[in-house]
Amino acid sequence: MANFFSDNKDLQFHLQHPAMRKIVELKERGFAEKDRYDYAPQNFEDAMDSYRKVLDIAGEVCGEVIAPNAEGVDHEGPRVVNDHVEYASGTVRNLEAIVAAGLSGMTLPRKYDGLNFPLVCFVMANEMVARADAGFENIWGLQDCAETLNEFASEEIKAKYLPWVSAGATCAMDLTEPDAGSDLGAVMLKATWSEEKQTWLLNGVKRFITNGDGEVSLVLARTEEGTTDARGLSMLVYDKRDGGVKVRRIENKLGI
Template sequence: IVGEICGEIVAPNAEDVDHEGPTVANGRVTYASKTKENLDATTKAGLMGMTMPRKYGGLNFPAVPYMIAADMVSRADAGFENLWGLQDCVETIYEFADEDQKSRYIPRVCQGETMSMDLTEPDAGSDLQAVMLKATYNEKDGYWYLNGVKRFITNGDSDLHLVLARSEEGTRDGRGLSMFIYDKRNGGVTVRRIENKMGIKGSPTCELVFKNAKAELCGDRKLGLIKYVMALMNGARLGIAAQSVGISQAAYNEALAYAKERRQFGKAIIEFPAVAEILSLMKAKLDASRALLYETTRFVDIYKAFDDIAKERKLTPEERTEQKTFSKLADSFTPLSKGMSSEFANQNAYDCIQVHGGSGFMKDYTCERLYRDAR
């Protein structure tokens, strides 16, 4: 089903989405028309909340087949993968929110509502400890209220936001930050602008203004950065790895097809050893990054399966040891997978242009979009 939707809808839409892009008016984002078509198709096919348990309306998939799907979506359109892949954020609700929040929010994501993770601010990029968006508790109604600015937020006009904010007055480091769930139905967040990016243009990257935005605490206070963002980022890193593998595959496919078709000196250019070598190196990088992605995701699946079992009963000492081992493996392989796959995607997109010769520099060919998207 994923292959069919990607091949018949998402891939043919990619060029139009790249040209049209999203727009912003009166504080709200409108997706490119064909982005809406992509979202409708994936939602109708039940491809939202894929890894969530059936009781919440998900497909109860392990992460490996979900990453295989993400790889395919990205091969069709890496910008759309950026949006569709934000369903990962629901994992944070599943792992750390209370039962009431899970039952209210997870089914909405499984039914197609979108998410965003609102971490970055103008003065807090790599250094998230510097986040200043303020969360104030109102004892009268038991809710938190958020005030401040976030920037570079992918899909910032989403239905459900995970927001990193400073809940502990007077603090300046990561220990004063908590994680919040903001529901767009409550209002209070507007999109001030969307960035004009070089690639993945279909996914809106937003600057957000929070004005007394009503929110709920997710998990415990003060663990926002040190625990929840760390978990959230690991999911996001695997998503970027899958996105990169998809771009590598698309670049390889384009280069291979062109090399078979283009003739010079009386033969197809693939018959020249120099061109064949470029292609075989592209394939090696593609296969290596995919193998690393799937193996890393398998580590994640194993330790998360133990996490789930531990919710029902006490783990045996052997099970606990295994859970720890795979959790450590996942933690060390995840950044490795993201780092290598994204470098290889850039190299493969570059080589794809090289195989196309002068044509690769022209907007007529897909490879220039892949090159921008890979970056």
């Protein structure tokens, strides 16, 4: 049985880095949660043991599910149905396997149902998923958009979205527009505050967005009317359950 973790010594090597002791200490904040969650590590050895176990599971999912599905996903591809993206059937099976294995929300705090793993473990898992199917890595890897929410969003937004990402919601980062690529300060998608709905309403076009029909999207939009540069922009959360996005077409991006 192929296992992309246990079969690859080059990946396992990262866990032997002397900096791991410091990384674990910082991520676990002196093991402050050891009595609050039964799956929180008690000490360094305990943390390393759980990283290895989870990465071994990730390696198995890569070897047994994602890699064998990759060719079929390339042949079938995603499609647009009723203005939304339907993944290839292999992509759906990949996502189900990833969620069943508990590999969503890897770096998020336990408070939001995450594993609270350091980025180094997430990057290792990403590497394995990419080796199995580089296109699928672009979907699964976008869970790190939740890191941005965890760092900068209000508690209300975090409580609403982070547990959903930990439960397998996919993410997207919507920056690029037809006239704003390298020059993101030129973004024109307009955000207007609605007193009536007590929310921001977004109006405009994005393009080239990887997994652009994902469940949780971070959208760069112009919130300050009359501005023309980056100072009038803000990042907003778009929730697919609220509707409003129409996918016109799927780009033929090589490998995605």
